Amino acid sequence: MPATITLKPGKDQSLRRRHPWVFSGAIGRMQGEVVEGEVVTVQAANGEVLGVGHYAPGSIAVRMLDFGPDAQLPDATFWENRLRNAYQLRQGLGLTGTGSTDVYRLTHAEGDGLPGLIIDVYGDTAVVQAHSAGMYKARPLIAEALQAVIPNLRAIYDKSAETVPAKAAPGAQNGYLFGEGSGQEHVVHENGHPFAVDWETGQKTGFFIDQRDNRSLLARYAPGRRVLNTFCYTGGFSSYALQAGAELVHSVDSSKKAIELTERNAALTGLESKHAAYAEDVFSFMKNSQEQYDLIVLDPPAFAKHLSARHNALMGYKRLNAAGIRQIAPGGLLFTFSCSQVVSAELFEGAVLAAAIEAGRPARILHRLTQPADHPVSLFHPEGEYLKGLVLAVE
Known part of the structure; x- marks a missing residue:
């Protein structure tokens, strides 16, 4: 039986609203052996069972997996049901089994009822990132469920070494949970655009899937324009613009590795003669550049x-x-973004106004x-909406 965490009186309301986090300050007492990464039962001060989740020391003490007195413990059936539900949602979005797109996010942590778990799919390979000790310990069951849910899956790569809490998994290493690397370049397609992806050594899981819709929007405005893509990483916006x-x-x-991937992706378009890439600090580049651009993308990492x-x-x-605004030609367009979760859309817009x-x-x-849409936001967890952006017409 899981250990039990009992909340202080009056601290159960957020769980009754199905918010998936239990903060340490809400805990009244613990019964049984409470171990980081293990499943615990959470109950109200009156003993009513509110659900089950993964325990971790720290500010967020429990990340809930299921709610109510009949909450399901995370066994093999639980994982297969949750991942199948996530897969069916992506099927309904037209992201699976299409000829034009074979890269998408399968699970978006709290947005799919799986706090601490990110799974991105690149063709026939799934890349798993555990952001909590509980999800890290569950990787074998997750890998089995993925094989049952995703047709023709060739490999599952675990890239949790950089994301799992260090004390919870000392010496964690990335590697294949199922299958193995092909030894060849991995090329995937997004809306028909080819991209070389390196999930083994690249940032995050290998590609910033969350900008797919915004890249498509940029393509509407790019024809005939001079485009500057800053913090380009693997050049997603650049390839669409080309x-x-x-x-x-x-x-x-600033990353030479990123610039190499950007140049490779530009080459995949066959239009590399219209492209130039620079391994430089973005602020220095814009300060020293004499070029004025008709469209600028500002997509920095989280500040x-x-x-x-x-x-x-x-x-x-x-x-x-x-x-960026100083650099843009009159009548130009600025695509500007923030992926900082703690910066709200209102605060970000205020910063852009001040700029x-x-x-x-x-x-x-x-x-x-x-x-x-494959990065859904739970209605009960608005904190999951992290990416915000604006398109400005600058006079």
Whole structure:
């Protein structure tokens, strides 16, 4: 039987609203051996069972897996049911079994009722990232369920070494849970666009799937324009712009590895003659560049991962967007993003407003952007909506 965590009186309301986090300050007492990564039963002060979840020491003490007195323990059936539900949602979105797209997110943590678990699918390979000790310990069951749910799955790669809490899994190493690497370049397709993906050594799981819809939007505006893609990583926006008919595309990232992948992806379009890539600091590049662009993409990594860093992050967004607005030609478009979960859409928009004022350029909002449907947000966990973006027309 799982250990039991009893909440303090009055601290059960968030769970009754199905919010998936139990904070340490809400815990009244613990019964049984409570071990990091193990399943615990959570009950109200009056003894009513509220659900089950994974325990971890720290601010978020329990990440809930199921709710109510009949909550299901995470056995093999649980995992297969949850992953099948997630897969069927992606089927309904038209992301599985299509000729034009074979890369998508299968599970988006709390958005799919699986806090701490990210699974991205690249063709016939699933890449798993555990962000909690509980999900890390569950990898064998998760791998078995994936094989039962996804047709023709060739391999499952575990890339949790960088994401699982270090104390929970000392010495964790990435590697294949099922199958093995093909030894060949991995090329996947998104809306018909080819991309070389390196899930073994690349950032995150290998590709920023969350910008798929926003890349498609950019393609509508790219024809005939001079495009600058900053923090380009593997050049997703760059490839879309090239294939949409951009006059030229410049890609900038401080990582030489990212620039190599960007250049490879530009080559896959067959339009690399219109592309140039620069392994430079973005701020330095924009400061020193004499080029004015008709369309600029600002898609930096998260400037803040904790509330304590939010103020500095907002100052960073203001500085970056002011530089971008100054660099853009009159009548140009700015695609600007924040993936910092602790920075709300309202705060981000305020930082961009301050940047436009500082740059002295009038601008209008054409689009407000967010993450795609395979990165769903639970109605009970609004914190899951992390990506926000704006498209500005700059005068």
